[in-house]
Amino acid sequence: MAWLAAFAVAIHLLEAALPPILPGIKPGLANVITVAALCLWGWPTAVAVTLLRILVASILLGTLLSPAFWLSLGGGLAALAAMGLSQALPGRGLGPVGYSVIAAVAHISGQLLVAYGLFVHHPGLFALLPILGVGAAITGTFNGLAAFLLVREWRREAPSEHGPAGN
Amino acid sequence: MIRFSAPPSEKAYRLVLPIVALALGACQDQVEVHNERAFVMGTLVEISATGVGAEPFREAAGAAFLEMRSLHDALTPLDGESELVRFNARGHGRWVALEGPLTELVPRALSVQRASDNAFNPHLGRLVALWGFREPPFPGRPPPEKAIRGLLEAGASQPALALRREGSLEGRLEHPGATLDLGGIAKGFAVDRAVAALREHGVDNALVNAGGDMRALGRRGERPWRIGIRHPRREHHVIATVELRNGEAMVTSGDYERFFRAEGKRFHHLLDPTTGRPARRAQQASVLGPRATESDAWSTALFSKGSQGLEALGPGLPGLVIDTSGKAHASPTMRRRLHWRSEEILAP
Amino acid sequence: MKGTLTFLARATTPADRLVLIAVWGGMILLGIQAFARPPGEEAVVRVRGEAVKRLALDRPRKVTIRGALGPTELQIRDGAIRFRHAPCQRKRCLGRGWLAQAGETAACVPNRVLVRVGGEQGKPWHAVSY
Numbered sequence: 001m002a003w004l005a006a007f008a009v010a011i012h013l014l015e016a017a018l019p020p021i022l023p024g025i026k027p028g029l030a031n032v033i034t035v036a037a038l039c040l041w042g043w044p045t046a047v048a049v050t051l052l053r054i055l056v057a058s059i060l061l062g063t064l065l066s067p068a069f070w071l072s073l074g075g076g077l078a079a080l081a082a083m084g085l086s087q088a089l090p091g092r093g094l095g096p097v098g099y100s101v102i103a104a105v106a107h108i109s110g111q112l113l114v115a116y117g118l119f120v121h122h123p124g125l126f127a128l129l130p131i132l133g134v135g136a137a138i139t140g141t142f143n144g145l146a147a148f149l150l151v152r153e154w155r156r157e158a159p160s161e162h163g164p165a166g167n
Numbered sequence: 168m169i170r171f172s173a174p175p176s177e178k179a180y181r182l183v184l185p186i187v188a189l190a191l192g193a194c195q196d197q198v199e200v201h202n203e204r205a206f207v208m209g210t211l212v213e214i215s216a217t218g219v220g221a222e223p224f225r226e227a228a229g230a231a232f233l234e235m236r237s238l239h240d241a242l243t244p245l246d247g248e249s250e251l252v253r254f255n256a257r258g259h260g261r262w263v264a265l266e267g268p269l270t271e272l273v274p275r276a277l278s279v280q281r282a283s284d285n286a287f288n289p290h291l292g293r294l295v296a297l298w299g300f301r302e303p304p305f306p307g308r309p310p311p312e313k314a315i316r317g318l319l320e321a322g323a324s325q326p327a328l329a330l331r332r333e334g335s336l337e338g339r340l341e342h343p344g345a346t347l348d349l350g351g352i353a354k355g356f357a358v359d360r361a362v363a364a365l366r367e368h369g370v371d372n373a374l375v376n377a378g379g380d381m382r383a384l385g386r387r388g389e390r391p392w393r394i395g396i397r398h399p400r401r402e403h404h405v406i407a408t409v410e411l412r413n414g415e416a417m418v419t420s421g422d423y424e425r426f427f428r429a430e431g432k433r434f435h436h437l438l439d440p441t442t443g444r445p446a447r448r449a450q451q452a453s454v455l456g457p458r459a460t461e462s463d464a465w466s467t468a469l470f471s472k473g474s475q476g477l478e479a480l481g482p483g484l485p486g487l488v489i490d491t492s493g494k495a496h497a498s499p500t501m502r503r504r505l506h507w508r509s510e511e512i513l514a515p
Numbered sequence: 516m517k518g519t520l521t522f523l524a525r526a527t528t529p530a531d532r533l534v535l536i537a538v539w540g541g542m543i544l545l546g547i548q549a550f551a552r553p554p555g556e557e558a559v560v561r562v563r564g565e566a567v568k569r570l571a572l573d574r575p576r577k578v579t580i581r582g583a584l585g586p587t588e589l590q591i592r593d594g595a596i597r598f599r600h601a602p603c604q605r606k607r608c609l610g611r612g613w614l615a616q617a618g619e620t621a622a623c624v625p626n627r628v629l630v631r632v633g634g635e636q637g638k639p640w641h642a643v644s645y
Contacts (some may be wrong), residue, residue: 089530093528094530094534095526095530095531096531096543097527097531097534097535098527098531098535099533101535102539105538118307119303119304129545130546132548133541134542134545137538140538141539143522143536144531145526148527156635159568302580333557374641376642380644381644391641393640393641394641394642394643394644395640395642395643395644396643397643397644405643408640417644417645423645424645438536510571511572
């Protein structure tokens, strides 16, 4: 799990260094790791990896306890909560793509709520929702496909002892 | 009731005519307007112009933005290299030469401070920093009572800046609680400088809009530049419109620009010099005038004083105040200029 | 193209596909709504050719206008406006129904009341001071 988190931190840092495609929209590639962890080792692992990633990445970026950190944390927690809830769905359940899309939407909702609650206090903020939402749908889908490939690869290499969760 | 394809009756005709006139009016509105935008002085600045070629306009707007940027660099309290910070760094009780744009702006700020009876105060630097309103994110809770009182006792809010001309212009801060902060006048000054730069580049019809603080040159095609005044509590609503004459400026100060909420109250960036706390007599104040610099400072003063402050403006600076209950008050000269359009806020 | 589709089909469970449809559909709808109805759309009411009221269409309510024949009631809902009661004889203004699109017009001729919906372009100002 430590190397999973390290991997996620690396992606997080890389993304922070890259220029954004559009202001406010980031691909959120580190979520690929979270989703893969969820599918392979279950929700607790996904939670641990995400929290570790946010903490370590913000320490390394020097953004600990800054607005960027709270936004990251708010989005991350919302995404984890949404994924945890959707695991309870009946039937064959969701795969990486479904989790990733749900996580992306929850992520922006969480970030918007944190931004509204802590920093902006202006309902005009929610006018951003459609743009961010479309961004989340796109990045969520592509990250989900990436997570699918990753899960397939890892499962082939090292069959999990715990058995795959949610799939 | 008619559909306008139906043969018009005589009465309908009278109704149709104004519509046709309106439509023609709308056609005449097809003026070529050039726009340039830039993020300067912490806000979006938009320059629009008519009656000028696209290329010369771009050059002129570029010069205007450059001017505004250099002013920002000189007047920002956030950069250790700015002339303002350097002035403040010399402390109180000694004469310090004013440099760069401070030589022009400080005397103008002081004269509004005097005329407004200290309702506009250009040296609340330490109070503004204490409240955390210099840049977002804002703190989320007011500073401790004791800290505010401490600064007030240290002379933060009384008139505390003396000027003398000893070869060059020099200023002296009289109290340790006071440092220069031109946040209530700098944007207006920058708008005036931008307008001057446009004029030098041969642009005679333009509107400079720095985050809602604006000044007009000439006209927009056949018509004057017409601006709306926003509703203090409903962002996309306009309560009244005003037509700006050549060279005229309009600046509005509102409690919705920089604020946070705590304890169920709104804490905003327009501090009342007498209390050291956000002024509580208005939601919004607008001042029309021949220069954006003075309109900016006076709109801050008017916000602080509320509707009683209208008289101090005099007839040359029409003013409009929305008080805390959402009621509009306007000076007589402003009343003549306003085209009222709000339902919720009654015309003054 | 076909390869992409089979890949997509293999990569997703039925539940995934449901989520994809729901989220993409929702976001597209949200986007359309945001662009289709810019905030601050309004209607101008004229009596005898003179603009007497500007009504923002973002808040449901009823407004009474004094027409040439007497009080005339307008209703606003969901970004649209209509005549609700009019003192004229033939009541054809009531039959005109809801107006929502910029430029749409209804008139009660005997009563000399005209309602015209204005959109973004119809804004009678060039900038807003705030």
